[in-house]
Amino acid sequence: MTEQTERTDPQAITDDEWRRRLTPEEYRVLRQAATEPPFTGEYVDTDSVGSYQCRACGAELFTSDTKFGSHCGWPSFYTPLAEDRVHYIRDTTMGMERVEVRCAQCNSHLGHVFTGEGYDTPTDERYCINSISLRLVPATSEDRAADA
Template sequence: MFKSKHEGPGDAPAGTYQVEKSEEQWREELSPAEYQVLRQAGTERAFVGEYTDTETVGVYRCKACDAELFRSETKFHSGCGWPSFYAPLAEDRVQYIEDNTLGMKRVEVRCSNCGSHLGHVFDDGYGTPTGQRYCINSIAMTLEPAQA
């Protein structure tokens, strides 16, 4: 289920993802901050993301490829400073990568459609149906509000 080491999305073998672009194409399409998070596995600062506290009902999509990733029904306030979800829209929407960077053992979450870094998942979502907390960067997503 996990790769043995953390790699940036651009290091994946060709043919791994449905949406594949050169790093030059990604740089042209994404803002520098989006590129740093989505393609270089960066992290936005805590408590500054657009969706950290939003209550809007809808679907969260990958900022890089527009794939549906999470539903607002699974979003909860964990107090960690980033939007938190207890489950992806479907298990095939995300990819899990073992991440041993920064002297910590974590599990990175990527978009399974384009390989973009979204955030990390932790087994500390106590009180949620899954016991998990998907800690996702706001800058890695767009929210499509539900139709009234």
């Protein structure tokens, strides 16, 4: 993604501007709701401590504290940072009913959320999120010391 030099309301960005700001693959996933191939994303197996931001607008969405190994091929989280950080859309594509997860700030596609799969997590939810929809911001040593 190209660096954003000025702050713009993400909801006001035109489709042409999104095409300029994002790589073709980022645009395909974030703005056209495509899915990256399983087990190919940079954050599938990452266990780094930090926060995950929307790659399109920089909104903080998830933390490494809620990331878990679901072995599904995409990064999985059991809850967003806060419910107002994401919104949900009924998705009936691909011959099934799913719940799409989008960034509440810029309306970019992140992935889907599934419930009742039996994972040993506090919410029994799996936010199955495309790596390309996220950017990991590693925690600093000061952040880790404050959490201790």
